Amino acid sequence: MKVIKNTKIIKRILKGSRSLSFIPTMGSLHNGHISLIKKAKRDKNKIVVSIFVNPKQFENNKDYKSYPRNLGKDLNILKKQKIDFVFLPRVKDIYLYKTKNKIYLDKFSKNLCGKYRSGHFKGVIDIVNRLVEIVRPKKIYLGKKDYQQLILIKKHFSKNNFKIKIIECNTYRDAFGLAESSRNKSLNENQLNVARNVYRILKKNKLFIKRNLKNYRLNNLKKQIISLGLKIEYIKLLNLKTLKYPKINENFNIFIAYYLGKTRLIDNI
Numbered sequence: 001m002k003v004i005k006n007t008k009i010i011k012r013i014l015k016g017s018r019s020l021s022f023i024p025t026m027g028s029l030h031n032g033h034i035s036l037i038k039k040a041k042r043d044k045n046k047i048v049v050s051i052f053v054n055p056k057q058f059e060n061n062k063d064y065k066s067y068p069r070n071l072g073k074d075l076n077i078l079k080k081q082k083i084d085f086v087f088l089p090r091v092k093d094i095y096l097y098k099t100k101n102k103i104y105l106d107k108f109s110k111n112l113c114g115k116y117r118s119g120h121f122k123g124v125i126d127i128v129n130r131l132v133e134i135v136r137p138k139k140i141y142l143g144k145k146d147y148q149q150l151i152l153i154k155k156h157f158s159k160n161n162f163k164i165k166i167i168e169c170n171t172y173r174d175a176f177g178l179a180e181s182s183r184n185k186s187l188n189e190n191q192l193n194v195a196r197n198v199y200r201i202l203k204k205n206k207l208f209i210k211r212n213l214k215n216y217r218l219n220n221l222k223k224q225i226i227s228l229g230l231k232i233e234y235i236k237l238l239n240l241k242t243l244k245y246p247k248i249n250e251n252f253n254i255f256i257a258y259y260l261g262k263t264r265l266i267d268n269i
């Protein structure tokens with residue numbers, strides 16, 4: 001496994017390898033990330049994983065600084081997974097890189113998380129664009145856990161005619177249904193149980209809503225979740241294709257962002 005920190009060096013090293021699979025991450029790796037790696041391995045392409053905590057996508061410096069980091073452990077995980085290349089760009093280096101493409105931010109960026117985190121998706125698209133321009137992979141693996149991010153990256157690639165295949169990966173959950181997240185590491189035992197209960201409530205309500213969209217009241221669901229003692233940032237039903245409130249018999253997911261103490265979690269079920 002080659003660990004590369006410099007933009008120019010990685011470009012040079014990857015120049016000959018044109019069948020690359022790429023998995024961008026912010027590190028503090030967990031089973032969710034590993035599920036993406038395992039999926040990528042089925043292709044037999046060489047795999048590049050990047051670890052970069054991108055300051056431009058955080059609301060403030062405090063949030064950026066407190067994001068969980070564990071590079072030593074991450075590298076051990078990647079070594080065990082037999083990854084070919086790990087890219088660890090430095091902030092200055094990657095932002096000095098001159099990009100060819102213009103950031104395209106679809107209006108869906110104003111919905112869900114974008115409504116509460118100004119500048120977040122611009123920061124996400126900017127960094128993914130840089131990483132992809134540098135690595136030039138054939139395939140990129142992205143998780144549906146961050147569904148809004150996945151859609152916005154897709155729209156940016158499509159607008160800029162990227163020749164890249166996006167592999168959408170299912171959300172990996174623990175035995176109790178909680179979506180794996182680096183931020184779960186900041187939860188205490190009690191908060192973990194609450195987060196698992198949120199999943200249980202959402203799952204139950206989704207089944208009910210599927211049969212009963214007409215009679216369903218979002219406030220009812222909100223009350224059930226708030227009674228667990230947490231703060232909801234948003235909760236919304238969206239058709240996964242139209243990205244609008246679903247009509248009867250359409251497929252949809254419940255999208256949620258909430259705070260457990262200082263930890264912000266998102267999911268869609």
Ligand code: AMP
Binds near residue numbers: 033142144146169
């Ligand atoms: P992150 O390190 O949180 O930026 O995530 C890196 C990639 O892993 C993104 O494409 C995420 O959507 C994906 N990811 C994060 N958590 C999960 C999960 N529990 N299941 C599947 N993919 C995930």
